[in-house]
Amino acid sequence: xxxxxxxxxxxxxxxxxxxxxxxVLSHFKPLMLKKNEVINIIGHPARRMYFVNKGCLRVYFLKxxxxxxxxxxxxxxxxxxxxxxFISGExxxxxxxxxxxxxxxxxxxxxxxxxxxxxxxxxxxYRNYLEFAYVTNTKRLQSFATQDATERYKLLLKENPHxxxxxxxxxxxxxxxxxxxxxxxxxxxx
Amino acid sequence: xxxxxxxxxxxxxxxxxxxxxxxVLSHFKPLMLKKNEVINIIGHPARRMYFVNKGCLRVYFLKxxxxxxxxxxxxxxxxxxxxxxFISGExxxxxxxxxxxxxxxxxxxxxxxxxxxxxxxxxxxYRNYLEFAYVTNTKRLQSFATQDATERYKLLLKENPHxxxxxxxxxxxxxxxxxxxxxxxxxxxx
Numbered sequence: 001x002x003x004x005x006x007x008x009x010x011x012x013x014x015x016x017x018x019x020x021x022x023x024v025l026s027h028f029k030p031l032m033l034k035k036n037e038v039i040n041i042i043g044h045p046a047r048r049m050y051f052v053n054k055g056c057l058r059v060y061f062l063k064x065x066x067x068x069x070x071x072x073x074x075x076x077x078x079x080x081x082x083x084x085x086f087i088s089g090e091x092x093x094x095x096x097x098x099x100x101x102x103x104x105x106x107x108x109x110x111x112x113x114x115x116x117x118x119x120x121x122x123x124x125x126y127r128n129y130l131e132f133a134y135v136t137n138t139k140r141l142q143s144f145a146t147q148d149a150t151e152r153y154k155l156l157l158k159e160n161p162h163x164x165x166x167x168x169x170x171x172x173x174x175x176x177x178x179x180x181x182x183x184x185x186x187x188x189x190x
Numbered sequence: 191x192x193x194x195x196x197x198x199x200x201x202x203x204x205x206x207x208x209x210x211x212x213x214v215l216s217h218f219k220p221l222m223l224k225k226n227e228v229i230n231i232i233g234h235p236a237r238r239m240y241f242v243n244k245g246c247l248r249v250y251f252l253k254x255x256x257x258x259x260x261x262x263x264x265x266x267x268x269x270x271x272x273x274x275x276f277i278s279g280e281x282x283x284x285x286x287x288x289x290x291x292x293x294x295x296x297x298x299x300x301x302x303x304x305x306x307x308x309x310x311x312x313x314x315x316y317r318n319y320l321e322f323a324y325v326t327n328t329k330r331l332q333s334f335a336t337q338d339a340t341e342r343y344k345l346l347l348k349e350n351p352h353x354x355x356x357x358x359x360x361x362x363x364x365x366x367x368x369x370x371x372x373x374x375x376x377x378x379x380x
Contacts, residue, residue: 063335084328087321093336116317123313127306130320131277134327138274141331146283148254 002030005077006051006105013128016121024115024122028105033098040096046085048106052076055102058171061094070175072140073099073163083133099171149178153186192220195267196241196295203318206311214305214312218295223288230286236275238296242266245292248361251284260365262330263289263353273323289361339368343376 074080264270363373
């Protein structure tokens, strides 16, 4: 039961035989987080890739002025890690926190990379994942430089309306990098 | 001769047989650019991946206030494309310009993706490329939010000192997203 969502997530994206799928799944282990629990330690490298079965993770970094900027939220049926650190082995520069009680499956970095060499479908799955991550992350970070708050809010409503439905005003405002008051004004205008 | 650098670039990164390497190389065609020539059209999707044999490309986008921000420079022996558009097929949102006379080899997007399916070493090569692109691009874009001008300049000196040696002060300042005057002050301070 616990592996149903992950199994579907993978087979929706690549052609993979049952035997190979089971090898992949066998390397994932469960992890339960309480609300507000943090799962990485700044200064250490990212050593795990997470799949969210239930709940939600918030990934954020600190600006020069000490304010937090949310890079992304990972809701159910998405993978999450600090990919820069996961790839490069460099120390983490961002936090990952459960914003509600969260059920995860995770695979270690070592197992993840070992599977790439022996299961071609896993290499293809990872390539697709990297493409998706590159596109969404670049758009997200570039939006801070190229869009004003109104444009960012409109884009959010278009691409991720469930963020506004499910998250507190405080978190939505933080995601848009504006104050809660500015968000209220935007909501009344649009 | 024209394919020597590209050939070395690939074989330095993945194990690939001569036959398969020649198949890959056969899909690359030469393109010569004059100084200041632009090779993409905003509003159209990116249809080519470029390899720089000689010269340098500058990739930049426009901020809300109309100012240009340099996302990256691609010097000799690097690949370059607008990867978000190349992957997603969405219209381009950034410009690519030759900042000096430049000699390129390019492969069409269709050929590039077709090779992924038939040459496993090419899939692995692309996976490595995506990992590198994800890391460098995320660091670059995140630096705008998390680092001040002094930190960005120090990082540049550490990771890409040839930028400062080879590029005009105007381009270095633009890359750091500061004025030429601010760059002069930084240079005298450090």
